Amino acid sequence: MIRYIFNKTLVAMKNRYDYDVRYMHDILKTDLRAFLKLMAFQTMSTHAGKLPAGVLFAARIRAIIWDDCGPCTQLLVNMALEAKVSPDIVHAIIDRDTDSLPQDIALVVRFTELVLAHSPGADDLREEIVALWGNEGLITIAYCISSYRVYPALKYALGYGKACSRIQVNDLSLAPNRQSASGVV
Incomplete structure (x- = not known):
């Protein structure tokens, strides 16, 4: 269920910004704990x-x-x-x-x-x-x-950059x- 919710969030981001979120989908599909850590990292990167x-x-x-x-x-x-x-x-x-x-x-x-x-x-x-x-x-x-x-380092390391x-x-x-x-x- 949680993967479903995160998937919907990624699709919304893809649609809102016309951005390729496949690397995040792959992380979510492969390792939920790794994906949760990526989402936790968002709190640092969005700090204003x-x-x-x-x-x-x-x-x-x-x-x-x-x-x-x-x-x-x-x-x-x-x-x-x-x-x-x-x-x-x-x-x-x-x-x-x-x-x-x-x-x-x-x-x-x-x-x-x-x-x-x-x-x-x-x-x-x-x-x-x-x-x-x-x-x-x-x-x-x-x-x-x-x-x-x-983000670019992660994408390049995963083969998406x-x-x-x-x-x-x-x-x-x-x-x-x-x-x-x-x-x-």
Whole structure:
């Protein structure tokens, strides 16, 4: 019965976001306890604290682009648009166009890239983040950066990460800018 309920939830996600959930179906079919752990992980990856949606999705999108070139990124873009993040902001986040972003979102884009590159330059930006949103905001951003990298890794490990694609932001089709702030791809 519980598998039936989770299956319906996955089908609803597939339909809502036009997202391929086969890897989650396979986990559910193969090992219910493993699937329950994946669902428990969702509580970390969806933690939003008190941060504005644009800030959250800046960290989430840039983190997922680091490891993904397609469906996972598209899912996050769709979620950002659903959360009322402006398409222009989402476009600039994907392109890493910090000059076109509000200052707080540009800060998070730069910080995310530096963290992922393991650059000491993240230290100064971390202080700015704490000044803006406190340690709670820093923790939330850290959760965004670290947890959204899990999904592409899981899909690639299970054999589902084979599709690179352009990202749709409403009527605009984009190739994600995977160039980091430190020049590392």
